Amino acid sequence: MRVFLTVKLALLPFVVFWVLLAWNQPAWAVWSALAIALAGNLWRASRGELALLEVGGLVLFVLLAIANDVAPNWTMANALWLSFAALGLVSFASLAVGRPWTADYSRSAYADSAATPQFHLINMLMTGLWGVLFVVLGLCRWAGVSSWLTTAIVVAGALISIFGPRFAIRQALQRMRQSREGYHWPAPAFAATDGLDCDVAVIGAGIGGLTAAALLAEAGLKVKVFDHHVVPGGFCHSYLRKAHHDNKPVLYRFDAGPHDFSGVWPGGPVESVLRRLGVADRVQWKRVTHSYHLAGRRIDVPEDWRAYVRQLCEMFPASADGLVKLFDTIHAIFESMYATGHGRSGIPGMPATIEEMLAFPRKHPHAFRWMNRPFDELVAAHVSDPALIAMLNALTGYLGDGSEKLSCAQMVPIFGYYFKGGFYPVGGSGHLADVLADAITSRGGEVQLKSKVTRILVEQGRATGVALGNGRTIRAQAVVSNADLGRTFTELLAPDDLPAAFRARAQDIAPANPASRCISAWTSSRTSRPRPISTRRWASALPSCPSSIRQPRRRDTRR
Structure with a gap:
């Protein structure tokens, strides 16, 4: 309604023009409308604004003033339908330049979403609608059609303008929700299990499979997990190697995969799931810090992210202002993303209802604007120094090999290592898998290895x-x-078990580039750190000193 009233005010010169024409005062109509249009445009100019509808109106009334001076009778006979035709022309011209005139008035009412593609699309549609209506009204006036019909057209357009955008937004959001899941299936009823071995069979005892199985068992279902390995955890498992040090036997524990866990803060996904399962107290976490070596520079990342920003500002003083704003924006997006995790174990996702989705742009403007856009665009909007950008991308190795075009929704969560910290479970990453496996068996489930x-x-x-x-x-x-995505759909399932289009997509899945690891043990002092290594890509080193907890002390990352 607010936008509709603002548009009516912008059309005031036309309203005055039409009223005075109806009173057979063409000269007064033209010059009054011209004066009001000129005043409105001057006021806009003083504010550094430009409204295409009002500029178009000013041009129209200047031309009509000239026409009235040259041919007053012709102007009187044609001015009414020409005014509507001009409004239609302005509408289509604004569409042609990609700046729908309705956006000039709705932008202030929807400031949080004004930069989004959805906002632009809806205003393109509304401007196009009014362009058609204005042309139709012009034709009706030219043909002398009854004023009842033209009034009905105006009323219909007004109602669509008031209620149409919200309806269109709801429909767009509903389609967005549906597009996130291309294949729909009914949830199992989980009724009587006569003749069945379990309610749910879980393939793979990786962290994903163990977590799913533990939550299902917590919900009261009978669960069985099957894995061909000899220990649970998948890539999140630990293994032991015996050696001798100073003529004494030493047992080394190595991690097959994860060593730097995020989501461990109170309310975070990992902590919330463990607490939901009642096993949070069984895992002790130790903070892992980072050290970066990039293009001859080295920086030890402090635990406070604001201190890290200050360090970067000292290293790149020319980019300091943009850098501070960039981190503030990333932090705002991060907090907004995880705000959606309330009530679902801290796991972020799409707002649960259309109403919550409608409120999201207002509550979380930065996230709404940037989440689905490339992270490179967000960075480029604030800083341009290549060395600084390389530093900001130091953790991209956690997400891929660097060839991917990552969105803000993908990149922002890993900044949680700065905002909330990365942690290592005392006893090795395999201890986390053991705790989850125990959570399953303690609830009547089974974890069957070598299966x-x-x-x-x-x-x-x-x-x-x-x-x-x-x-x-x-x-x-x-x-x-929880098996490999490609194997699940192309090997574990028969060809006829999947829709043809989905199976074709599954067959096109390309495996990620492999990573090489070198694991060794050597005698060193507790304070030593790895030397920078020459590499053309991304590499990391994770030194750890012998101790009762086998805790990594510092993660060094190099490009």
């Missing part, structure tokens, strides 16, 4: 169990796969 799954069983379009490598068949009401 390779060879096939997902499907009957009438539903997963009904798994076949194991030893010939056993496990019947279940649902199957959760």
